[in-house]
Amino acid sequence: MKTLEDFQDQVRAVLRDHARLKQDVSGLCADDDLYQFGMTSHASVNVMLALEGTFGVEFPDHMLKRSVFCSIASIQRALSELTAA
Amino acid sequence: MSTRGATEPAPFLFDAPAGKCFGWFHPAQGDRRPTGVVLCRPMGYEALCSHRTYTLLAEALAQTGFDVVRFDYHGTGDSSGADTDAGRVAAWIASIEAAVAELKRIAGVSRVALFGVRLGATLAVQAATVLGGVDSLVLWAPCVTGRAFVREMRAASASRTMGSSHVGQGELDAMGHLYTAQTLVDLQALDCAAVQRPPARHALIIARDDMVQEGPLPARYRELGMNVTFAEWPGYRAMMTEPLDAQLETKTLDAIANWLASTEPRARTAHHAFADAAWPQNYVVDGVRESTLDFDADHSLFGIVCEPPERRADTAILMLNVGGNHHIGPHRMYVKAARALAAAGYSSLRFDLEGIGDSRMLPGSSVEGSYFRHSMPGVSAAIDTLAHRGCKRFYLLGICSGAYVAFQSAQLDPRVTGQILMNPRFLEWEATPRDSWQASMRRHYKSIGYYRRALLRSHLYQRLLRGEVDVKGVAHRVATLLIARVSRALSALLRRDGRDGGVLPGFRRLSARGCGTLMIMSAQDDALDYVEFHLGDRGTRLHGDPNFRMVLMEHSDHTFSTHASQRMVIDIVRDHLDHQQQQPAAKWSGLPGRVAIT
Numbered sequence: 001m002k003t004l005e006d007f008q009d010q011v012r013a014v015l016r017d018h019a020r021l022k023q024d025v026s027g028l029c030a031d032d033d034l035y036q037f038g039m040t041s042h043a044s045v046n047v048m049l050a051l052e053g054t055f056g057v058e059f060p061d062h063m064l065k066r067s068v069f070c071s072i073a074s075i076q077r078a079l080s081e082l083t084a085a
Numbered sequence: 086m087s088t089r090g091a092t093e094p095a096p097f098l099f100d101a102p103a104g105k106c107f108g109w110f111h112p113a114q115g116d117r118r119p120t121g122v123v124l125c126r127p128m129g130y131e132a133l134c135s136h137r138t139y140t141l142l143a144e145a146l147a148q149t150g151f152d153v154v155r156f157d158y159h160g161t162g163d164s165s166g167a168d169t170d171a172g173r174v175a176a177w178i179a180s181i182e183a184a185v186a187e188l189k190r191i192a193g194v195s196r197v198a199l200f201g202v203r204l205g206a207t208l209a210v211q212a213a214t215v216l217g218g219v220d221s222l223v224l225w226a227p228c229v230t231g232r233a234f235v236r237e238m239r240a241a242s243a244s245r246t247m248g249s250s251h252v253g254q255g256e257l258d259a260m261g262h263l264y265t266a267q268t269l270v271d272l273q274a275l276d277c278a279a280v281q282r283p284p285a286r287h288a289l290i291i292a293r294d295d296m297v298q299e300g301p302l303p304a305r306y307r308e309l310g311m312n313v314t315f316a317e318w319p320g321y322r323a324m325m326t327e328p329l330d331a332q333l334e335t336k337t338l339d340a341i342a343n344w345l346a347s348t349e350p351r352a353r354t355a356h357h358a359f360a361d362a363a364w365p366q367n368y369v370v371d372g373v374r375e376s377t378l379d380f381d382a383d384h385s386l387f388g389i390v391c392e393p394p395e396r397r398a399d400t401a402i403l404m405l406n407v408g409g410n411h412h413i414g415p416h417r418m419y420v421k422a423a424r425a426l427a428a429a430g431y432s433s434l435r436f437d438l439e440g441i442g443d444s445r446m447l448p449g450s451s452v453e454g455s456y457f458r459h460s461m462p463g464v465s466a467a468i469d470t471l472a473h474r475g476c477k478r479f480y481l482l483g484i485c486s487g488a489y490v491a492f493q494s495a496q497l498d499p500r501v502t503g504q505i506l507m508n509p510r511f512l513e514w515e516a517t518p519r520d521s522w523q524a525s526m527r528r529h530y531k532s533i534g535y536y537r538r539a540l541l542r543s544h545l546y547q548r549l550l551r552g553e554v555d556v557k558g559v560a561h562r563v564a565t566l567l568i569a570r571v572s573r574a575l576s577a578l579l580r581r582d583g584r585d586g587g588v589l590p591g592f593r594r595l596s597a598r599g600c601g602t603l604m605i606m607s608a609q610d611d612a613l614d615y616v617e618f619h620l621g622d623r624g625t626r627l628h629g630d631p632n633f634r635m636v637l638m639e640h641s642d643h644t645f646s647t648h649a650s651q652r653m654v655i656d657i658v659r660d661h662l663d664h665q666q667q668q669p670a671a672k673w674s675g676l677p678g679r680v681a682i683t
Binding site: 017018020035040041042044045046048049050053059061064065066069 | 130131236237239240241242243244259260295296298325326327
């Protein structure tokens with residue numbers, strides 16, 4: 001069974017590979033604003049696709065918004081909701 | 086006027102059902118192959134990012150013996166039309182069909198291959214299905230369905246902080262492209278896996294290297310009897326980055342050329358004279374005239390002159406590259422501005438500086454290196470060329486790094502009449518910055534004024550509580566600003582050179598020379614902090630200067646990515662030029678509906 005830490009590590013791995021941040025993702029707090037650290041609209045779409053591939057989910061239309069992808073914590077909340085459903 | 090030889094790439098126009106399309110023909114070098122290749126671009130921002138890859142792929146294919154056409158769909162790039170026109174998806178597919186017909190006419194090839202990245206691949210499959218007889222398809226990171234593409238665009242649009250209040254019912258303004266309700270419906274009907282007959286004999290499907298996934302297409306196309314190769318080759322991630330940073334995977338480009346070569350008969354034909362691919366005289370596009378221009382001493386720079394329909398104007402606006410974006414500008418804004426300004430009586434030249442877009446890159450140079458060392462002579466060469474065509478007044482217009490080139494060029498070339506600077510993040514460049522100010526601007530935040538105003542609204546507190554604001558980063562930016570201000574004050578006390586270097590004196594010298602400045606700043610963009618550091622809040626250090634004016638725009642981002650903000654910028658520029666023609670020495674009045682200062 002996956003722990004919360006495993007979950008967060010996977011999210012960080014996706015961000016490392018796709019968010020094109022200007023800072024090493026390991027140095028980010030869960031609540032840091034990813035857009036402020038350089039994630040563009042284009043990169044956020046890649047993050048969305050990579051999260052869907054990694055976790056086997058599809059973000060519904062109402063989740064396609066800035067507040068879902070703006071931090072590690074908000075992504076985790078959204079994924080928890082989707083994987084619990 | 087083109088000075089290109091018969092074996093060199095040449096710009097040309099061709100007829101598509103919706104109107105004229107702009108393209109480049111790259112003739113095969115040496116012995117010709119019987120196959121010609123049409124390169125189909127992705128859409129919007131992805132077309133900007135991949136522009137250089139397309140150019141170099143065209144060159145690589147031509148070197149391998151293929152005749153190649155790369156082009157802009159109707160309503161995109163330098164072609165006629167707009168993204169708000171009716172029937173976009175049909176027009177894009179019909180543009181590919183027309184490009185194929187034109188390639189056959191120009192080069193006399195008997196076989197055709199289509200290449201496309203992302204939505205370009207999706208459209209190539211549709212066109213191949215309609216055309217029949219296409220020999221090969223090269224699909225790089227194809228959007229299997231239009232629905233998937235639309236979903237991505239919805240996510241991109243939703244990630245913006247700017248509202249979409251100006252977007253019409255059912256429309257989507259995403260990544261610099263406006264998709265009408267009809268366009269979205271038509272896009273969602275596209276499905277590359279749902280074709281009932283093979284769209285081509287051979288297909289090469291290349292996965293994106295940052296998210297390797299085979300998807301349903303290879304199996305589906307094999308089922309239809311096609312000869313399918315699925316490849317995991319590098320290059321997609323590096324191609325789809327900000328154009329200034331984009332890198333090329335030449336091995337993949339060579340591999341594509343080799344794969345195409347492997348699908349055709351070995352027999353080659355001798356080189357023959359090509360049919361005319363020239364630019365028509367007095368070409369009228371969207372109601373104005375456009376012509377291509379090769380200029381500079383060795384004709385290495387390329388641009389498009391846009392002029393009023395009936396006469397040559399004596400005022401010209403030179404539109405300068407923004408980062409690595411080619412001459413159409415971010416979100417095609419320079420094309421829209423050029424045509425709107427020509428309709429109002431002004432000429433313009435949108436062109437590529439050395440190493441960018443369709444201008445040539447000298448051996449050993451890089452895009453960024455070219456930017457800061459070699460741009461200004463290119464601007465002067467453009468002025469020389471326009472002066473030779475009868476222009477007398479020259480305005481330099483640039484966004485972000487284009488504003489830097491404008492400001493530096495205006496100081497060097499006394500012929501510059503005025504400058505229009507938008508959201509500059511720097512106006513001087515130091516290869517090894519002395520302080521953290523320049524380094525700080527490499528990271529994008531909102532303007533300090535935005536955060537100050539936001540403190541008055543509960544919205545920010547909610548975002549703070551949710552952890553959606555990078556408090557440390559913003560604090561660091563505030564500290565940088567304060568340190569820079571203190572450092573400047575100390576330098577002034579000690580009578581050392583001020584840290585504001587030549588920015589404010591530069592504006593003053595230009596103004597004294599009669600060279601006016603219009604600054605268009607997005608109120609929420611942190612470029613405003615940089616500009617206000619040098620010029621004072623709302624430009625107050627130039628207050629009373631009749632040749633300086635700053636306009637603030639609410640609800641716009643750094644590159645004016647929305648349709649509404651682009652229209653507003655174009656209106657402001659046109660009003661400014663009109664005012665300059667009528668009352669060049671008078672103090673400017675405010676513009677209704679905007680924040681207008683100084």
